[in-house]
Amino acid sequence: MTPRPYALLAELTYRCPLHCPYCSNPATHTGGEELSLDEWTRVFAEAAALGVLHLGLSGGEPLARRDLPKLVTAARQVGLYTNLITSGVGLDANRARELQAAGLDSVQISFQSDDPAQGNTIAGSKAHDAKLEAVRLVHDHGLALSLNVVIHRLNIDRLPQIIAFAESLRPERLELANVQYYGWALRNRNQLLPTREQAQTALLVAQKAQARLKGKMDVVYVLPDYLQDRPKPCMQGWGRHYLTVNPAGDVLPCPNAGSIPDLVFENIRQGSLASIWNESANFNRFRGTEWMPVPCRDCPQREIDFGGCRCQAALLTGQAAATDPVCALSPDREIVDRILDHAWRTEPDDGLVFRQNPQAVLS
Amino acid sequence: MTEIDPHHRPSLAPRVRLQIDTVRQEPVLLYPEGLLVLSPTAHEIVRRCDGHTSIESIVRSLGDEFDATEEILRQDVLETLADLQQRNLIVLDP
Numbered sequence: 327m328t329p330r331p332y333a334l335l336a337e338l339t340y341r342c343p344l345h346c347p348y349c350s351n352p353a354t355h356t357g358g359e360e361l362s363l364d365e366w367t368r369v370f371a372e373a374a375a376l377g378v379l380h381l382g383l384s385g386g387e388p389l390a391r392r393d394l395p396k397l398v399t400a401a402r403q404v405g406l407y408t409n410l411i412t413s414g415v416g417l418d419a420n421r422a423r424e425l426q427a428a429g430l431d432s433v434q435i436s437f438q439s440d441d442p443a444q445g446n447t448i449a450g451s452k453a454h455d456a457k458l459e460a461v462r463l464v465h466d467h468g469l470a471l472s473l474n475v476v477i478h479r480l481n482i483d484r485l486p487q488i489i490a491f492a493e494s495l496r497p498e499r500l501e502l503a504n505v506q507y508y509g510w511a512l513r514n515r516n517q518l519l520p521t522r523e524q525a526q527t528a529l530l531v532a533q534k535a536q537a538r539l540k541g542k543m544d545v546v547y548v549l550p551d552y553l554q555d556r557p558k559p560c561m562q563g564w565g566r567h568y569l570t571v572n573p574a575g576d577v578l579p580c581p582n583a584g585s586i587p588d589l590v591f592e593n594i595r596q597g598s599l600a601s602i603w604n605e606s607a608n609f610n611r612f613r614g615t616e617w618m619p620v621p622c623r624d625c626p627q628r629e630i631d632f633g634g635c636r637c638q639a640a641l642l643t644g645q646a647a648a649t650d651p652v653c654a655l656s657p658d659r660e661i662v663d664r665i666l667d668h669a670w671r672t673e674p675d676d677g678l679v680f681r682q683n684p685q686a687v688l689s
Numbered sequence: 690m691t692e693i694d695p696h697h698r699p700s701l702a703p704r705v706r707l708q709i710d711t712v713r714q715e716p717v718l719l720y721p722e723g724l725l726v727l728s729p730t731a732h733e734i735v736r737r738c739d740g741h742t743s744i745e746s747i748v749r750s751l752g753d754e755f756d757a758t759e760e761i762l763r764q765d766v767l768e769t770l771a772d773l774q775q776r777n778l779i780v781l782d783p
Contacts, residue, residue, distance in 0.1 A: 431721070
């Protein structure tokens with residue numbers, strides 16, 4: 327039986343005022359003609375009917391959508407728990423009040439560093455102070471606050487300072503996410519991959535913070551998967567709990583599935599969410615364990631890590647159905663080791679490419 | 690972490706919503722980027738966590754409704770609340 331999804335990631339737009347070089351948005355996709363408020367309203371209702379309980383409003387920068395409060399209202403009307411995933415840039419008192427009144431449940435704000443100068447450099451924009459103001463507005467309006475800091479070679483040594491900074495902003499949850507290499511991040515992999523020593527130190531720092539803050543603030547630490555010997559359980563399995571609708575209405579098993587060359591995705595403008603989730607060849611392609619190659623097929627971990635990430639397998643080996651080459655049991659692990667070797671010989675500021683942003687395409 | 694005491698009047702943490710998943714017909718706690726499916730027992734406990742009712746009163750109220758000794762119910766309540774406290778989903782004293 328087809329599982330029912332729990333969470334929908336709605337990428338409202340690929341427009342963004344920031345230029346982070348680790349962005350996972352597709353580096354070649356402009357976002358096309360963005361779905362309208364009416365179209366999103368239909369998507370939210372169909373998602374709730376399919377079993378979705380959680381909605382992430384993401385982007386790009388979702389605050390770039392002027393109709394964001396109306397989108398939140400539409401989501402809450404069908405009972406979705408609604409989380410705004412934002413840089414914080416573009417939030418002012420007026421919009422915070424509108425979003426709170428619309429029933430927004432929580433806000434996740436990203437920071438690039440605890441240090442304003444470094445934060446602004448990584449964001450490619452003077453965003454740090456605007457983020458601090460956004461945090462203040464979220465507290466003032468009684469919205470739940472999560473913080474997210476993406477971790478990479480340029481800021482990983484500051485992890486203790488980053489955690490202390492985050493604590494001072496009093497979030498209920500802190501996500502420290504090592505970069506995953508898709509989209510713009512893939513272009514900057516050589517500069518962003520941490521060294522093994524950096525990753526080992528950072529893991530200990532994160533674990534100590536988790537223990538110290540237990541019951542007070544959730545600290546989630548997303549590992550740098552290239553440096554592990556088992557793959558991440560990507561999306562908790564393909565087409566199992568999660569789905570993504572991108573700005574143009576393509577329905578994807580994950581935000582990066584567009585990086586798998588031979589998948590052509592159905593669009594919400596041509597079909598219902600339920601029919602796409604249940605019947606699409608793309609969604610069914612990597613469900614369960616039937617599709618798995620050796621060594622995954624016989625692996626006791628196969629229902630724990632689901633063979634890792636399909637996009638990563640496609641990007642690194644050319645085969646979406648291969649074992650994620652991060653896995654030490656993968657016949658392709660040497661590809662990851664070669665990438666690491668090469669990255670560790672690259673200077674972090676040598677040729678870093680900042681994200682360029684698509685022009686506004688509004689319907 | 691604060692030790693749970695029968696006089697505490699627990700409530701859900703502000704970011705947490707108790708909802709009935711109408712598609713799967715089960716109670717769930719929803720919170721930023723996560724959810725917890727509740728057992729029928731946990732649901733009976735959680736829906737009494739209104740910030741006004743003490744843990745002792747929750748135990749008595751469950752005793753009125755269900756056929757179990759207060760001792761067993763008290764243990765269920767304390768274990769459930771300790772688990773939710775670990776997950777940062779309840780506050781003991783609003």
